[in-house]
Amino acid sequence: MTHATDPALPVSTENGSLLRQDARTRRRNAAETRFKLYGVIAISIGLLMLVTLVTTIVSNGSGAFRQSFVTLDVELLESKLDKTGDRDLEQIKKVSTFGYAPLINGAFETLAAEQGVETALSAKEMGEILSKDAAAQLRDYVLANPDRIGTTAEFTFLANSRVDGYMKGRVSRDSIQNDKNISVEQLDFVDQLVNLGLIEKKFNPAFILGADASDQRPEAAGFGVSMIGSLFMMLVVLVLSLPIGVAASIYLEEFAPKTWWTDVIEVNISNLAAVPSIVFGILGLAVFINTMHLPMSAPLVGGMVLTLMTLPTIIISTRAALKAVPPSIRDAALGIGASRMQSVFHHVLPLAAPGILTGTIIGLAQALGETAPLLLIGMVGFVASNAPDGIVAGLLDPNSAMPAQIYEWAKRADPAFYERAWGGIIILLVFLVAMNTIAVILRRRFERRW
Template identity: 65%
Template sequence: MTDLSAGGIPAARPKSSLLTEDARTKKRNAAERRFKIYGLSAVLLGVAALVMLLISILGNGLSAFQQTYVTLQVELPAETLDKEGNRNRDEMAKVSTFGYSPLIAVAVENAVTEAGIETELSPQDQGDIISKEAAAQLRNFVLANPNVVGETITFEFLANGRIDGYLKDRVTRETAALDKNVSPGQLDLTDALQEAGILEQRFNWAFLTMPDASGQRPEAAGLGVAIMGSLYMMLIVLGLALPIGVAASIYLEEFAPKNRITDIIEVNISNLAAVPSIVFGILGLAIFINFAGLPQSAPIVGGLVLTLMTLPTIIIATRASLKSVPPSIRDAALGVGASKMQSVFHHVLPLAAPGILTGTIIGLAQALGETAPLLLIGMVAFVREYPSGPPEGFFDPASALPVQIYNWTQRSDPAFVERASGAIIVLLIFLVSMNALAIFLRRRFERRW
């Protein structure tokens, strides 16, 4: 150790007091503060993005849960609706919605006169404040209750989308003047009817229960079929992905020998988790529809595609929770003479169950929001019929929540922006509840070894 004597010791720094901050330290501390501010602003930017996103969606979508209804006394003359007079449903079904529209126009005119409202609008224009869907709704009601024919009933009609938009500040007198679908006079009439208590906004249950409607009738468009379709697909995903995922995880974690095949499977699973979702859509189209001949737009195909997409998530979560069960448990079971299979199914699996459930719910939540693959398997189709009950319903055409949202964004009427945002709120409520359930399960049953 002669190094020391060889090298001259660098001149010691000038003695400085600890109590005074030297210039360099000041500069360095300023850099420190700047760095910290960068970090904080990054976090705040992230949070701000979330807040902006939510404000945008809530601001546009909350009004979808309010809908304008007009309550009218409508006369149902037997001579036009039931010519035979025998209240036979099949006979009455021959009267199309064109037979009902005039009745509604008359009802509006009567209500206007009765309320003493002055208007220069023609009866036709007065009637147009009611949704074009209203005639179909009235017809369905009459066909379901044939005995009301000949009477005058009180019926709630959907207001036209533009009238609804007026009450939601989407339509103004200026835009109405340029719009061939609505006139400022109709808006005046709307104000008067609202004052008279004939027209009012109410909570829009129909948004959650009714099927989609055509592009000209945003006021009647609902999520019923889409929610059913999503529900069916989630049932299929749950029924397939959970058992398959758990079985695959048990094999890989507990039984698989360490060899090339196991390695390949493992690499496969981690890669499948990162394959773009649209590729799964191509898979679904090519294999399930073109090759296996399953019907387009059907929940069964969507469910199968989403199952394949969810499997990696479930497998990764299940393996993690199997791994967290300490080997001592397995040893204890084997020690009393249980077979390997018994030790896994009787002891390890029950202990891992909360983690598996949590992972499954999170996987389902991902699948619920997935859109791109469903577009390719034809779920964008316009579906107004509710699918029948399972299992046949799995093969009926249906929509799905995220696809319905996409569908509505492609329509020109601005009222569909409100509908799409409202549908997102519904979707987010489902997702939040599922995640909350997952967090609850984790908190409640989590066990630390």
């Protein structure tokens, strides 16, 4: 009995040629191509998601930076604003924004008459195409320039969010059928004003620099105050986490003896890095707010919570940077009589500084985008309407933060706020990209290979 014809083995065909693949080789090669293709598809899906995400953000958010403005000549009637006529500021202040609304409505009426705009709208309905902010804006102007009462001045008012949506194509005549805030006639009126060049879309710096506004005025909401809140939080994070993180890493990397205690610390740090961020929020709520009675919604508390979250990141990268400094540096310093402390602080630390800085910036960027813990310490749910006046107020007064503000806008029902949420994301991502770029540049420029 011979084993020469084992049917399981491929029988070399009699007329076989190296140049012609047999069926099995073809199958194996096809499997190879398929497998490779899966890899290409997987990477393409990943990259496609990235592209989709970025295009979604840019296409939805870029609109927030441009806003529709209405140019209007308003006659500042003395009879309404300053009945006594003596320009007494106290008297003028008594006129509330309700007193100013008729002036704007009147201005529209004059405009319609002068320019020959045909509309069946009443003056009040015409005035409704402006933001509810317009009267306040007019009042602020009059209080700042009381001598202009009695004259006619040209103003640029924010248009109502519905009108703005119409200008941007978000709102159409069909979509407003059940909308009580705007009517088809008002849109016709807007069309005529656009033809006259009185309504146009312009870059709106108030979105980047201004304060949040209430539910009713999406067109006036801005991102600036929450940026200040984030800035103060990042200051707290930087001031606390950099020294503590560097000190902890120096101890663990340079001095710590191998005992159970240092083992416990090390395991702890690597586990803390993976604790869900919301757990840090619970900690902040229980310890900083309930036990220590620090104020709710304060950037100081937010910064402290984010510090605890960022510390593991900073410690891990600082230890890597310290480890990258070759032992010969330490030996040389010790050899000429430096103490261990001196060798670390005078030689190793400066050499590791670029790496530490890179890690810190990356940690800060992570903290800047973190939202979940901020929800628990109350940095959402109110309108951050004023910029803080001073450092103490900046740290202790309630404020929002960039991601918290985005969340807040996303929760409001009006689609006009969605556009602002996407716009806020663009600003947030610009910060993150800038920080990461700086980190990469630092690494490229200063990192030394030994």
